[in-house]
Amino acid sequence: MNSINPLSSHLRDSRIPQYCTSHFINEEHSNKHSRLPHIHDNFLELFYVYSGKGRYMVDSQFYDIQEGDIIICNAGILHGENPADTRHVRSYSIGISNVALLCLPDNCLCDEETTPVISCGMLSEHIGSIFRLIHLLSSDEKNLGETCNCLSQSLLLLTYEMLLSRSRNLSIRARTTASAxxxxxxxxxxxxxxxxxxxPSIASALHISEYYLAHVFKDEFGVPPMQYVMKRRIGEAQGLLMDTSIPIGDIADHLGFSSICHLNTMFNKYVGIPPGKYRQSMREMKE
Structure with missing residues (x-):
């Protein structure tokens, strides 16, 4: 009997989404070590709030999140947390690649005008169980990788259907000259x-004054430009520490830190723990 993938009516070019990564963050880790803003170039992330509440940033907009919410983080879109915010969130996240939905860019589940936070409501307990199951099975990806694929595809379809059924909460941003x-x-x-x-180098490249650059950027995003740069570097370092075995010294070089000591100092400042201990803590939570 031929089976038909239920996603097929939504997909371009007969491409089938593929599971690629999973992470679990417990409440204690969330409270101590924020996940700084970062970007995934090659996959989208579904972030699920298993318990607790906090704030989460997607595409430079902050959203209040709580138990039962899914946050859609499209590929190429900046997302993460503000270290200054209080967080008490237990969460699961799933990375899915090869997503090619009709009328959307690759690895995107919604357009830029759609609020990327979905409340799962009465389905919360069941959806949370799917996230948890995928994460548990991912520890034996060699034997259970195809099961992770199927469950991730089901989760993607369910999230997309909830998104389509939501007829409100569209956020169309009015752009002033300053915000643009x-x-x-x-x-x-x-x-x-x-x-x-x-x-000075940023101002020169963009042909604006240093004063105006610093003023308009902080007014819009709440942090000075150079602090934003540092948070971006730390956010990407977190991703490399979580998902790869790249030596910390190589990560420092790759992300533009002047030395491994510089990375250690800045990472500890923003995350509250050295890079090596962060990598170890993430591995322990995955076991």
């Missing part, structure tokens, strides 16, 4: 954050 300039600065920083940037 701030967004242009942010896009530049997101491309060149690994380079040896300075305020």
């Amino acid at each position: 300039t701030a967004d242009r600065i942010r896009r530049y920083l997101d491309v060149y954050y690994r380079e040896p940037l300075t305020l």
Whole structure:
């Protein structure tokens, strides 16, 4: 008997989404060590609040999140937490690649005008169980990888159907001249954050004054440009520590830190724990 993938009516080019990664963060770790803003270039992330509440940033917009919420983090979109916010969140996240939905860019589940936070309501307990099951099975990906694929595809379809059924909560952003300039600065920083940037070099590249650059950016995003750059570097370092075995010294070089000591100092400042201990704690939670 031929089976039909239920996602097929939503997909382009007969491409089938693929599970690629899973993470679990307990409440204690969440409270102590924020997940700084970062970008996934090659997959989208579904972030599920298993318990607790907090705030989460997607595409430079902050959202209040609580138990039973799914946060959609499209590929190429900045997302993460603000270290200054209080967090008490137990969460699961699933990375899914090869997503090609009709009328959307690759590895995207919603457009930029759609609020990326979905309340699962009465389905929360069941959806949370799927996230948890995928994470548990991922520890034996060699034998259970196809099961992780199937469950991730079901989760993706369910999230997409909930998104389609929601007829409200669209957020269309009015862009003023100042906010448009701030967004242009942010896009530049997101491309060149690994380079040896300075305020004068950024201002020169964008043909605006240093004073205006610093003022308009902080007004829009709440942090100075150079602090934003550092948080981007730390956020990407967290991802490499979580998902790879790349030596910490190589991570420091790759992300533009002047030395491994510089990375250690900044990582400890923003995350509250050295890179090596962070990597170890993430491995322990995956076991």
